[in-house]
Amino acid sequence: MSASLDTYANPLNSRYSSKEMQYIFSPRNRFSTWRQLWVYLAESERELGLDISEEAIAQLKEHIYIEDDEFAAAALEEKRRRHDVMAHVHTYGLVAPEAAGIIHWGATSCYVTDNADLIFLRDALNLIIPKLANVIHCLSKFAMEHRSLPCLGYTHGQPAQLVTVGKRASLWITDLLYDLRNLERVRDDLLTEFRGVKGTTGTQGSFLAIFKGDHDQVEKLDELVTKKAGFNAAEISTSQTYSRKIDVDVLHAIGSFGCTVERIGGDIRHLAMFKEIEEPFEADQIGSSAMAYKRNPMRSERLCSLGRKMRNFGGDAEQTYASQWLERSLDDSAIRRITLPEGFLCADACIMLLNNISSGLVVYPAVIKRRVEAELPFMATENIIMAMVEKGYSRQDTHEEIRVLSHQAGAMVKQEGKDNDLIDRIKVAEFFKPILSEIDSLTDPSSFVGRSPEIVERLISTKVKAALQKYHDKLDGDVVELNV
Template identity: 60%
Template sequence: MDSYQTPLSSRYASKEMSHLFSSEMRFHTWRELWLNLAIAEKELGLPISDEAIQEMQNNLYLDEKQFGIAAAEEKKRRHDVMAHVHTFGVVAPSAAAIIHLGATSCYVTDNADLIFLREGCNILINKLVVVIDRLARFAEEYRALPTLGFTHFQPAQLTTVGKRCTLWIQELLWDLRNIARARDDIGFRGVKGTTGTQASFLTLFDGDHEKVKALDKRVTELMGFAYAYPVTSQTYSRKVDIDVLSPLASFGATAHKIATDIRLLANLKEMEEPFEKDQIGSSAMAYKRNPMRCERVCSLARHLMVVHQNTLLTSSVQWFERTLDDSANRRVTIPEAFLTADIVLSTLQNISEGLVVYPKVIARRISEELPFMATENVIMAMVKAGGDRQQAHEEIRVLSHQASAVVKQEGKANDLISRIKATAYFQPIHDQLDALLDPATFVGRAPEQVDEFIQECVTPIRESYKEQLHSAKQVELNV
């Protein structure tokens, strides 16, 4: 409690994502990389003993004592990778002489980062499909509930609550596609040496180019990657970071839009995010039910959209084969992007699993606006009853302006229908007015669009991620 901790990990993020970017996972992954380099080098003929391999395999995880050794060594050497080479050698003495053989620091640091990028995408994808599923359930439930549409946040033609939700889901589906594409495109830096020329490994294998190529391919396979980047400098290109964090930033825009819509609807009292029995909305105004979850989504989504800019700036200033001014920046940028996206997804899931809709409030707002929207239907009904279109238009225009003045100047309810019922001219259609004002007749194909969208776009995702959806649990926010 006496030193700063990022709220991303200490307050909000899941244990799964926090662990991925932990020191324990990072240094464990380095040891896996050193082990697989040694295995591949041994397979290709270098004199590495079975005992060395076994000791490395037996000590892939660090205990508290080893973390202490590494910290002391790093303080002395001012080099984190060499500190951990030394520490690994302490617990695997038979391998001490061959750990990191031929490699540069970026063999472990960069390859580990690529592993974390890929696994981070997997975590996000699994959470994203759950949010899509939960919102799809909501859309299905409210597929046909008419609601006032808004353009420019002004009353517009009716839609349905479910149809509006499909607009959110569609963008999330695009985010799913984009994150999956970025994940699938991630390669391995591989075994490339200090400036990417593989010179050190060519020396180790006495000038045998084929063995160096085989080494690169074998380590790539052992680490579970389909391919390695064909050329690198000392590092993998920092454009990879751009490509991976870009869809995360794009998801941030989606999440912000969804949460903003819900916040606006909460102000209209048409919809609310979950609100717990003992939750306090305001320290002063006890009646308040603030949309704090959606506000959190918007707050963190802005950070997610902005943090991506660091990858662009960092990539643009990597001089020649590398500079080190990327290192400190990336230690912050990459974990923060994934932790933030993780938190936004968890919060969105919590929101989507407890959304509350108030149909009577929605119906009241429709009743305030629908009479104006129904004027064209009234005119058409009069024409069908034998009336003149121009005369009907003038009659309804006068009554509409009168009703509008009542609403805007007197603050009273819209009385256009009462005025129509009280006007002799419209007597031929008085018995049709209730039918002409049925909100369900104003939503077009919205319910059918929901059905078709779910079937064509969401069902395939549900099938592809059946196991993830089956094992998903409801999200409960700690704070």
């Protein structure tokens, strides 16, 4: 039996998130990225005139990808030295002996740990942003398809003026557009917030010593490494670390997205409870081990569960930032090893769920129509009163006739459990004969949805189109298959 079956497995890896996101925060990518950063540093130092041989650079480049057996060597060295960065400096030097003496030259541990974390944040954002654009694309198609299908709206949890199925979906789309903007913003901000080469307390003192007091060379080194890492600019002033305020901003955007997915999941669960809409349900899927007839909205429930977790990561980041002392303290390390990867693994999992759900939402027009018909007669009374007034009848007299018939119909619904027959009562009432030919048009559900279809069309043709333009090549519409 595999030893891994006897140890805790994070469900974000084993059940929920994509392999691509798991790799970004994997040990191999972490330590290979450290090595890449050491290459950037050595290359840049050599370009600026320091005594580093071509052979040293070549060996470093040849062994950027950390091999399996090197993990064991690094683990032994870390156990001995109790320092992960120095363990990997030593291990890298074993496979690049010509560079062993210049690896990490002038740097502090945060040169690799923090710059690598910023690279991971950037890459993770670049992974989820197009995926979110694809979800918005899928939901937009759903909203357009059902933009004119009337359904009950709800305020205070009670039936209210009619909307359409597509109009309700447009609320989800609008909120997801906010999330897309937030994630793009923090990603774009991140590109100008690289830590770069700053030294032990952010003074660049070690590099100033290496370059014999030449400030221009130190600044050029910072710029070279920053550009090689794919960032537009480095922050001017840092402590030993990059500011943990960056983590706050990033995880706030993730947490805000968590609020959205929990809200959407909750709406779908309510609609499934009403039997108006269902999430995808596979042919062999089991809803309940005991109640074979059930079709539980497990995807949306999982969406709510993960979204709830995502909303808490921002608080972790806030407290970590506020707890930092002066130029640095290490109480940020353990919590960040958890919150940064898990924040993005959660976000990735939720986007996969949203894609799967929005690509296969099932709408039941007959159920929706029946629910509308149960409430519409009461909503239509104002139209009927206005039509009678236009015929010259007293509003007060009409109101009284409607009131009496409404109470009679209400009693049938509440006391006898029968359908709402108010419209039928109005049709046979002598008082309403002047508008008998208009009753059907006055109670047509499509006349109660206002500009719902037009609002959906305008949203999709303007805001959605503009927001997704840059992702045109990635809007494949493929349905994400869930692990479980």
